[in-house]
Amino acid sequence: MSARSVFDGAVFMSSEMKLQEDFKRDSHPDKVNLAGREYVGEHGHTTWLPLVRKIKQQIATDPTLTPEYPPILGIPEFTRRATELALGKDSPAIVESRVFGVQTVGCTGAVRLGAELLRSCCCSNSSWSGPILLSSPCDDSLLGTFKAAGIEDVQHYRYWDAESNGVCVENMVHDLENAPERSVVVLFASGHSPTGAELSQEDWKRLAEVMVTHQLFPFFLMSAQGLCSGSLKQDAWPVRHCVSLGLELLCAQSFSHNFGLYGERVGHLLCVLKQNLLAVQSQAEKLVQTLWSCPPMEGARVVTTVLNNPAHLVEWQESVKAIAERCMLIRERLRERLRLLGGPWHWDHIIKPGGLYCCFGLNTQQVEFLVQKKHIYVLPNGCLNVSAINSRNLDYVAESIHQALSSQL
Amino acid sequence: MSIFGEVPQAAPVAVFKLTADFREDQNPSKVNLGVGAYRTDECQPWVLPVVRKVEKMIADDHSLNHEYLPILGLPEFRSSASKIALGADSPAIKENRVGAVQCLGGTGALKIGAEFLRRWYNGTDNTKTPVYVSAPTWENHNAVFSNAGFEDIRPYKYWDAGKRGLDLEGFLGDLESAPDHSIFVLHACAHNPTGTDPTQDQWKQIADVMKRKSLFAFFDSAYQGFASGNLDKDAWAVRYFVSQGFELFCAQSFSKNFGLYNERVGNLTVVAEDQDNLNRVLSQMEKIVRITWSNPPSQGARLVAITLNTPELFAEWKDNVKTMADRVLLMRAQLKEKLKALGTPGTWEHITEQIGMFSFTGLNPKQVEYMVKEKHIYLMASGRINMCGLTTKNIDYVAESIHEAVTTVQ
Numbered sequence: 001m002s003a004r005s006v007f008d009g010a011v012f013m014s015s016e017m018k019l020q021e022d023f024k025r026d027s028h029p030d031k032v033n034l035a036g037r038e039y040v041g042e043h044g045h046t047t048w049l050p051l052v053r054k055i056k057q058q059i060a061t062d063p064t065l066t067p068e069y070p071p072i073l074g075i076p077e078f079t080r081r082a083t084e085l086a087l088g089k090d091s092p093a094i095v096e097s098r099v100f101g102v103q104t105v106g107c108t109g110a111v112r113l114g115a116e117l118l119r120s121c122c123c124s125n126s127s128w129s130g131p132i133l134l135s136s137p138c139d140d141s142l143l144g145t146f147k148a149a150g151i152e153d154v155q156h157y158r159y160w161d162a163e164s165n166g167v168c169v170e171n172m173v174h175d176l177e178n179a180p181e182r183s184v185v186v187l188f189a190s191g192h193s194p195t196g197a198e199l200s201q202e203d204w205k206r207l208a209e210v211m212v213t214h215q216l217f218p219f220f221l222m223s224a225q226g227l228c229s230g231s232l233k234q235d236a237w238p239v240r241h242c243v244s245l246g247l248e249l250l251c252a253q254s255f256s257h258n259f260g261l262y263g264e265r266v267g268h269l270l271c272v273l274k275q276n277l278l279a280v281q282s283q284a285e286k287l288v289q290t291l292w293s294c295p296p297m298e299g300a301r302v303v304t305t306v307l308n309n310p311a312h313l314v315e316w317q318e319s320v321k322a323i324a325e326r327c328m329l330i331r332e333r334l335r336e337r338l339r340l341l342g343g344p345w346h347w348d349h350i351i352k353p354g355g356l357y358c359c360f361g362l363n364t365q366q367v368e369f370l371v372q373k374k375h376i377y378v379l380p381n382g383c384l385n386v387s388a389i390n391s392r393n394l395d396y397v398a399e400s401i402h403q404a405l406s407s408q409l
Numbered sequence: 410m411s412i413f414g415e416v417p418q419a420a421p422v423a424v425f426k427l428t429a430d431f432r433e434d435q436n437p438s439k440v441n442l443g444v445g446a447y448r449t450d451e452c453q454p455w456v457l458p459v460v461r462k463v464e465k466m467i468a469d470d471h472s473l474n475h476e477y478l479p480i481l482g483l484p485e486f487r488s489s490a491s492k493i494a495l496g497a498d499s500p501a502i503k504e505n506r507v508g509a510v511q512c513l514g515g516t517g518a519l520k521i522g523a524e525f526l527r528r529w530y531n532g533t534d535n536t537k538t539p540v541y542v543s544a545p546t547w548e549n550h551n552a553v554f555s556n557a558g559f560e561d562i563r564p565y566k567y568w569d570a571g572k573r574g575l576d577l578e579g580f581l582g583d584l585e586s587a588p589d590h591s592i593f594v595l596h597a598c599a600h601n602p603t604g605t606d607p608t609q610d611q612w613k614q615i616a617d618v619m620k621r622k623s624l625f626a627f628f629d630s631a632y633q634g635f636a637s638g639n640l641d642k643d644a645w646a647v648r649y650f651v652s653q654g655f656e657l658f659c660a661q662s663f664s665k666n667f668g669l670y671n672e673r674v675g676n677l678t679v680v681a682e683d684q685d686n687l688n689r690v691l692s693q694m695e696k697i698v699r700i701t702w703s704n705p706p707s708q709g710a711r712l713v714a715i716t717l718n719t720p721e722l723f724a725e726w727k728d729n730v731k732t733m734a735d736r737v738l739l740m741r742a743q744l745k746e747k748l749k750a751l752g753t754p755g756t757w758e759h760i761t762e763q764i765g766m767f768s769f770t771g772l773n774p775k776q777v778e779y780m781v782k783e784k785h786i787y788l789m790a791s792g793r794i795n796m797c798g799l800t801t802k803n804i805d806y807v808a809e810s811i812h813e814a815v816t817t818v819q
């Protein structure tokens with residue numbers, strides 16, 4: 001064999017996890033990681049839901065559970081409950097059998113499968129060729145997922161507005177109104193990643209109307225149902241509203257955050273269609289087989305056990321509410337600290353949305369200042385995970401953000 | 410007009426349809442020789458005793474968290490799984506040029522490997538690079554590579570129906586005529602669906618041609634330990650190729666040998682020329698994983714890692730694997746015995762010469778139809794049977810039915 005490698009052409013790709021790796025290596029005593037993807041508790045670590053631990057123990061000792069290959073589209077009980085959770089038990093789509101669900105490998109898996117399904121439509125129906133509309137900004141990996149599925153035509157609609165540190169709905173409406181008919185629009189129920197910026201119910205009503213009029217197809221990402229407002233129903237409202245207007249849609253759900261089951265990769269892709277349901281379902285099966293054959297059971301079994309049991313359901317809803325309330329409390333305290341530190345800035349954008357993420361609209365130098373000089377690790381644009389702020393680091397974080405903003409005056 | 414309005418119905422997957430038909434069949438003598446999963450002599454799925462033990466350990470371990478695994482997977486799983494494939498004392502491992510990606514089963518490992526090769530193997534766009542799969546092969550191979558963007562997927566001669574064995578001449582011929590740098594999907598052991606593996610000598614001949622023509626070896630290893638009952642013996646082909654200096658991929662599945670079908674435990678082992686190449690490869694694979702499933706699931710990988718890394722558990726596992734392999738070997742021996750005793754026309758040596766879960770019986774489609782419709786014995790149209798579906802209780806019925814099919818149906 002010659003000494004030349006067949007992999008010579010592979011370029012080194014620096015890891016997305018580099019920021020996390022830098023944080024781990026950082027020995028500064030005051031370092032704070034606000035760039036993580038998981039919810040962490042007051043103690044600074046990811047939390048266990050006692051209910052989840054209990055159920056996992058039950059599963060491990062249950063002699064009736066067999067290790068067989070699950071159905072390609074996942075555990076039917078799971079998809080049924082996940083669908084009900086998103087749409088509500090009495091949803092017209094469920095009643096009229098216009099919906100099917102697929103258990104996926106996390107939210108990413110659901111998005112990837114949805115993207116592959118859409119691409120397969122491009123092939124079979126040459127009159128549709130996109131585009132997919134993503135928010136500006138959005139995570140690189142989201143864009144990458146659509147591209148990897150073979151979707152060529154990806155465009156952006158304006159979402160985050162630096163002026164208002166929130167969403168400029170006018171711009172968003174304008175961009176959607178001017179999009180080609182039958183564009184697919186990726187929307188965020190339960191909090192935007194990475195900015196956390198939210199839309200009000202009035203905003204959603206307006207957008208839904210635009211989508212109906214212009215025949216746009218919503219692809220919802222609902223990565224943390226219940227964690228934004230504390231209410232499962234309220235967080236899912238945008239999805240349910242679109243369904244009630246008769247829109248077809250896809251919805252990618254994650255159970256990572258609201259069950260704390262990050263490691264088990266529990267996701268769900270919901271498909272609400274007007275027609276041709278069985279054919280699309282059969283294509284989904286075909287595509288799943290080229291991705292992961294069938295999904296992993298452990299996490300989905302836990303979720304199903306909880307959602308099937310009224311007492312468990314109540315206990316779980318309360319723990320979700322507690323997480324949402326803690327995030328809101330942290331936001332309020334952060335806002336209060338920043339207000340006391342003075343300056344010309346307004347801080348309402350911190351408490352307006354709920355959930356994990358918050359964005360300060362920092363520029364590159366300000367972000368670098370926080371990371372390099374203050375050892376506070378934040379995402380680009382100054383987006384950060386509020387759950388990692390606690391009573392021990394609140395002052396330091398607030399002062400540092402204040403410094404970062406002051407230094408550019 | 411709905412975006413999804415004109416999507417056509419996809420054909421059902423044959424093996425799953427077979428199982429569905431079996432389930433609906435009310436006949437008390439029915440036998441399922443279709444799907445590839447292990448069954449005990451009571452025709453039940455089997456949770457390996459070592460798996461039960463480790464499952465409980467994991468559930469009781471309160472120090473474990475539920476965080477995302479690293480994108481490339483659990484480190485202790487990846488390294489121990491690669492050691493299983495290549496041998497703990499593999500020179501390639503010692504030279505730091507072996508890495509791995511934890512994937513969703515064997516399918517996931519094939520997927521990530523295929524996606525990488527299409528982008529970065531031998532130049533940066535391999536959509537036109539031919540990918541060769543054996544004739545016949547696992548029906549999903551084609552779909553995985555095709556969906557990864559490869560446009561030219563071709564068969565290489567493998568099964569000789571006439572002599573019910575390997576068509577080595579045809580295989581070598583296709584290797585010779587393949588364009589240099591083509592990708593070949595090789596079954597590491599217990600070929601699916603034929604159960605027919607090259608001998609060590611035949612593997613050497615195959616490797617010779619592949620080396621000369623710079624053909625890429627992508628091994629699919631779903632049955633290590635399950636085929637002969639011995640892990641090292643089943644890994645001989647992969648290790649031989651490594652010893653010959655090949656860079657290669659090995660897609661490993663722990664579904665069968667751990668009985669963990671439902672937790673999707675797989676590993677893509679990468680053997681590269683040197684550490685620098687390895688690091689670049691893994692960095693690109695991380696990117697590919699991120700936009701496919703982001704992070705792999707932790708349950709199955711933890712279970713396998715603990716088992717492989719704990720000496721007593723590792724020994725217990727090897728024992729459990731041997732139990733499964735031995736039962737299959739027993740069923741093979743008994744089926745052949747009974748067919749010979751019945752005087753069933755034809756030769757039946759291939760039943761014991763073939764290895765692993767599957768056997769290509771040699772029954773033709775009409776005979777298969779007879780088996781399914783008249784005898785309620787479910788097997789693939791190709792004549793493939795899953796030996797694990799045979800038990801001491803049904804083997805007489807199956808043998809008699811094969812006899813009937815062969816003697817009355819042409």
